[in-house]
Amino acid sequence: MGDELIANGSxxxxxxxxxxxxxxxxxxxxxxxxxxxxxxxxxxEDVQELAKEYGVTL
Structure with missing residues (x-):
């Protein structure tokens, strides 16, 4: 995600x-x-793994 979008939305x-x-x-x-x-x-699957690492429920 971060690779494609720059903070200002471009x-x-x-x-x-x-x-x-x-x-x-x-x-x-x-x-x-x-x-x-x-x-x-x-x-x-990558989002689920990251969420688990941070204790976030999706």
């Missing part, structure tokens, strides 16, 4: 992505347990 190629679009994609990703995953987001 991609490496400089195209700006509206914050609402980023939030919508992330919400869909979380709501579908990763079944609908934009390429810039990690595999769901």
């Amino acid at each position: 991609s490496r190629d400089g195209d700006l992505m509206p914050a609402q679009s980023v939030v919508d994609e992330l919400w869909t990703y979380l709501d579908t347990s990763g079944a609908q995953r934009p390429a810039r987001l990690p595999e769901w």
